[in-house]
Amino acid sequence: xxxxxxxxxxxxxxxxxxxxxxxxxxxxxxxxxxxxxxxxxxxxxxxxxxxxxxxxxxxxxxxxxxxxxxxxxxxxxxxxxxxxxxxxxxxxxxxxxxxxxxxxxxxxxxxxxxxx
Amino acid sequence: xxxxxxxxxxxxxxxxxxxxxxxxxxxxxxxxxxxxxxxxxxxxxxxxxxxxxxxxxxxxxxxxxxxxxxxxxxxxxxxxxxxxxxxxxxxxxxxxxxxxxxxxxxxxxxxxxx
Numbered sequence: 001x002x003x004x005x006x007x008x009x010x011x012x013x014x015x016x017x018x019x020x021x022x023x024x025x026x027x028x029x030x031x032x033x034x035x036x037x038x039x040x041x042x043x044x045x046x047x048x049x050x051x052x053x054x055x056x057x058x059x060x061x062x063x064x065x066x067x068x069x070x071x072x073x074x075x076x077x078x079x080x081x082x083x084x085x086x087x088x089x090x091x092x093x094x095x096x097x098x099x100x101x102x103x104x105x106x107x108x109x110x111x112x113x114x115x116x
Numbered sequence: 117x118x119x120x121x122x123x124x125x126x127x128x129x130x131x132x133x134x135x136x137x138x139x140x141x142x143x144x145x146x147x148x149x150x151x152x153x154x155x156x157x158x159x160x161x162x163x164x165x166x167x168x169x170x171x172x173x174x175x176x177x178x179x180x181x182x183x184x185x186x187x188x189x190x191x192x193x194x195x196x197x198x199x200x201x202x203x204x205x206x207x208x209x210x211x212x213x214x215x216x217x218x219x220x221x222x223x224x225x226x227x228x229x230x
Binding site: 033035040042044056059091093102103104105106107109110 | 148152222
């Protein structure tokens with residue numbers, strides 16, 4: 001079946017511009033995560049959506065970052081007024097909640113963001 | 117908050133030799149533990165997980181890991197590596213009671229030498 005997809009795969013933007021990154025989770029997965037992977041670093045948790053519950057935004061690094069999830073499916077991560085330190089690979093993952101496969105996250109291929 | 121330490125950033129090992137990739141986490145509360153692998157130019161995929169039960173967990177591709185609560189460790193092992201095991205390996209932990217946030221280590225780059 002289809003996995004997690006992300007678009008665009010690569011994005012180059014000028015400092016100060018806004019960008020939107022999209023994630024399509026696996027159908028039926030109620031949990032969705034966004035991470036940031038900087039060069040030589042581990043994955044940094046950004047935000048978590050679960051069903052209709054309020055998202056856990058505790059990992060967002062600043063108020064320039066926001067995310068939404070429409071209809072419990074597609075999610076968009078928006079970075080406003082991009083800075084060079086925002087350059088990273090942004091990863092999306094989805095998972096089921098409950099049952100034997102709980103907490104098994106399926107990752108998308110990522111969006112490589114370069115801020116010039 | 118949890119933190120995860122992967123002590124070795126790079127591990128070179130000869131083909132068919134055993135390997136152990138180390139992972140320690142910070143908190144003694146009940147945790148779920150995971151190892152993910154990222155092959156070159158591919159996304160992360162789950163190798164194995166510990167949620168409860170037996171402390172020795174077997175995963176895909178011949179890997180296994182042992183949960184040691186007293187040492188807060190979850191080291192990954194394989195008795196005989198192949199060239200195809202060359203990849204980046206990430207350890208991750210999640211608190212049982214929150215379950216929302218996953219804390220990842222900085223990764224260990226395993227290079228298998230022919």
